[in-house]
Amino acid sequence: MVSATFRFYEELNDFLPRARRKVEFTVPCAQAATTKHMIEALGVPHTEVEVILVNGESSGFERLLCDGDRVAVYPKFETFDVRPLLRVRAEPLRTVRFVADAHLGGLARLLRMAGFDTLYDNRIDDPTVAALSVDEGRVALTRDRELLKRRGITHGCYVRALKPAQQFAEVFQRLDLASSARPFTLCLACNAPLRPVAKSEVADQLPPSVRASQDEFLTCDCCHGVFWRGSHWRRMKALLESQGVTIS
Known part of the structure; x- marks a missing residue:
């Protein structure tokens, strides 16, 4: 029987039973078990993992575990570059779709x-x-x-x-x-790009108060929605700025 010692870091502990959080623990592993197999068997989805160190060396998901291995498992480090350590994937998880x-x-x-x-x-x-x-x-x-x-x-x-x-x-x-972030470039309803549109082209779709107070509009060519900088826009702007997004 092969046994290995694991330690999970930061938010990965949320997936573990309380007794295994933020401490080292040793568990039995099946013969030919990989790091991915054991990490998921312990309750942590592999998509949450960015770096795995086995006996202090960066390793991938397919690393076969040996008796006595010490495995440290870290979450995504999106605020700094982990490429020198990265062996789990070809590049850090920085996809924006x-x-x-x-x-x-x-x-x-x-x-x-x-x-x-x-x-x-x-x-x-x-x-x-x-x-x-x-x-x-x-x-x-x-x-x-x-x-x-x-x-x-x-x-x-x-x-x-x-x-x-x-x-x-x-x-x-x-x-x-x-x-x-590229605020207010996509339609909230259908995910299609928004484009500027002349007020004259959408005037018949606007409430009277909006026609009187607004001059700049965006529209979606997919659902034909019309958007302007009203109270809803101001609430969204505040939410974005609270996350460090600059909006002119």
Whole structure:
């Protein structure tokens, strides 16, 4: 029987039983068990992992564990460059396109507000989320850790918060998205690009108060929605600025 000692760091401990959080613990491993197999058997989705050190050396998911190995497992380090250590993937997880599961519609709209291409449908199922993540290189956003364990998914983020604004802040901070944001460039409803439109072209769609007070508008060629800098825009602007996004 092979045994190995594990230590998980930072938010990865959220997936562990309380007795195993922030401490070393030794567990038996099957013969020919890989680091990925054991990490997921212990409850941590592999998509949450950025760096694995086995006996102090950077290793990949397919490393076969030997008796007495000491394994340190770290989450995503999006705020600094880990490429010299990275062996899990070819490059750090810094993808800025997303696919959200059926329970994260509010988060999807907020990410679109920030300019991040985010696929979402309230009827989307887990196999479709997984397929889109793999086929299109999208970060899978979910509150279902089992989804992130599906074979093939390499880019994923387990969302811990319950409310959309808190989820937005969590994802922004964990993935260091502020510098990549392009606010108000995508339609919140359908994820299509927005473009400027003359007031005269949309005047018949505007409430009287908006026609009187606003002169700059954006429209979506997909759903034909019209957007302007009203009270809803100001609330979204405040949320973005709270995450370090500069808006002119």
